[in-house]
Amino acid sequence: xxxxxxxxxxxxxxxxxxxxxxxxxxxxxxxxxxxxxxxxxxxxxxxxxxxxxxxxxxxxxxxxxxxxxxxxxxxxxxxxxxxxxxxxxxxxxxxxxxxxxxxxxxxxxxxxxxxxxxxxxxxxxxxxxxxxxxxxxxxxxxxxxxxxxxxxxxxxxxxxxxxxxxxxxxxxxxxxxxxxxxxxxxxxxxxxxxxxxxxxxxxxxxxxxxxxxxxxxxxxxxxxxx
Amino acid sequence: xxxxxxxxxxxxxxxxxxxxxxxxxxxxxxxxxxxxxxxxxxxxxxxxxxxxxxxxxxxxxxxxxxxxxxxxxxxxxxxxxxxxxxxxxxxxxxxxxxxxxxxxxxxxxxxxxxxxxxxxxxxxxxxxxxxxx
Numbered sequence: 001x002x003x004x005x006x007x008x009x010x011x012x013x014x015x016x017x018x019x020x021x022x023x024x025x026x027x028x029x030x031x032x033x034x035x036x037x038x039x040x041x042x043x044x045x046x047x048x049x050x051x052x053x054x055x056x057x058x059x060x061x062x063x064x065x066x067x068x069x070x071x072x073x074x075x076x077x078x079x080x081x082x083x084x085x086x087x088x089x090x091x092x093x094x095x096x097x098x099x100x101x102x103x104x105x106x107x108x109x110x111x112x113x114x115x116x117x118x119x120x121x122x123x124x125x126x127x128x129x130x131x132x133x134x135x136x137x138x139x140x141x142x143x144x145x146x147x148x149x150x151x152x153x154x155x156x157x158x159x160x161x162x163x164x165x166x167x168x169x170x171x172x173x174x175x176x177x178x179x180x181x182x183x184x185x186x187x188x189x190x191x192x193x194x195x196x197x198x199x200x201x202x203x204x205x206x207x208x209x210x211x212x213x214x215x216x217x218x219x220x221x222x223x224x225x226x
Numbered sequence: 227x228x229x230x231x232x233x234x235x236x237x238x239x240x241x242x243x244x245x246x247x248x249x250x251x252x253x254x255x256x257x258x259x260x261x262x263x264x265x266x267x268x269x270x271x272x273x274x275x276x277x278x279x280x281x282x283x284x285x286x287x288x289x290x291x292x293x294x295x296x297x298x299x300x301x302x303x304x305x306x307x308x309x310x311x312x313x314x315x316x317x318x319x320x321x322x323x324x325x326x327x328x329x330x331x332x333x334x335x336x337x338x339x340x341x342x343x344x345x346x347x348x349x350x351x352x353x354x355x356x357x358x359x
Contacts, residue, residue: 019316029320040327044334051338054346060277074277079270083263090259093306097251210306214299221295225273226288 028204032211035173039215042169043222046162057144057155059224065131078224081124082216085174088117089213096206099199104188107202111185114209118178125171129164139164163223170219173212180205258305265294 012018019026050056060074067077091113098106136143139161145153184205193199269291276287304310309317 018313019319020313021316026316029316033320033323036324037326040330044331047331048334048338051335052341052345054342060273075270075273079266082266086259086262086266089302089306090255093255094252097255207307210302213306214302217295217298217302221269221291225269225291 022200024200024204025207028207032207035211036215039166039169039218042162042166043218046166046222049158049162053156053158055146055156057142057159059226062132062137062144063128063224067127075224077124077128078220081121081128082220084117084121084124085213085216088114088121089210091117092206092209096199096203099193099202102194102199104191104194107199108185108188111181111188111202115178115181115185118174118181118209122171122174122178125167125174129167132160132163137163166219167223170212170215173215177205177209177212180208254305258301261301262298265298269294 017023017026021029063078064072064074065077066073066080091110095107095110095114098110137160140157142155142157142160143152144155144159147153184201187193187201188199193201272282272287272290275281276284282290309320
């Protein structure tokens with residue numbers, strides 16, 4: 001009766017989790033759901049403001065620079081950032097998988113690569129922000145307005161404020177993800193989870209990390225593609 | 227008690243995993259990776275084609291972008307976050323609240339759009355009242 005049922009039969013009579021997951025993982029799921037609403041609210045307010053404006057900058061014109069290359073390359077750099085984040089999500093899944101098999105060294109290897117991916121992504125974002133800010137784009141001003149008589153005019157101020165707020169909030173999530181992953185990596189190396197008998201902590205930070213990747217998928221579409 | 231329970235969960239997962247061969251799980255992970263990568267490349271190709279040649283039209287392009295975004299979101303949540311393989315109760319508890327987004331998006335984007343139309347209508351009226359010298 002009290003044994004855990006597999007996928008279909010579910011016990012609501014107490015003593016076992018009707019969700020078939022531990023308390024920690026369930027709470028991580030609920031936290032991520034609430035975080036989805038936070039990001040959703042940001043992106044929807046961005047969409048509302050953008051739709052209410054009669055002019056909006058073309059992302060192909062705004063994001064057309066990549067480091068070391070002196071040419072107009074629309075979307076190339078942000079594609080690389082997207083690839084880095086997808087890749088770090090893959091290494092995270094592989095870390096979780098190695099955790100199921102309780103292979104400590106494998107977990108440490110994949111988790112280190114995930115952390116590296118996070119740091120690379122943040123560095124790319126730092127470059128992108130620096131480039132934009134040096135070009136005169138701030139939360140209150142930018143020069144991506146329509147071209148009048150051959151001169152760029154100021155674009156909608158909301159463009160910069162939404163861009164820096166939303167990518168900044170996402171970057172903040174990546175940063176805290178890197179920190180949490182590092183703490184878990186230290187615990188993996190110390191053998192904490194071997195003593196505990198399971199690597200569930202890796203699964204929990206894995207959920208968080210994939211969520212950060214998920215948010216980037218939407219940020220990428222809303223800011224760089226549409 | 228809680229520790230005991232956690233250990234049982236992991237035990238179940240461990241048996242689940244060893245039931246499949248080691249390679250099949252890893253192969254599935256890489257399959258999802260390729261799907262995500264290819265979908266992203268298609269998005270970038272579409273953006274580039276639209277930028278240089280102006281096809282497809284903006285509305286169609288945006289519908290394609292949003293559909294491909296949802297495809298990517300599905301694979302990340304279902305496979306990477308493992309939600310597809312959880313019990314139905316958990317899937318429903320997470321997904322049903324997210325349905326609120328449908329109304330959330332509809333209401334707000336409609337609002338934004340009506341603001342723009344209102345603004346443009348006023349601009350036209352002003353022009354008619356005071357013709358340019």
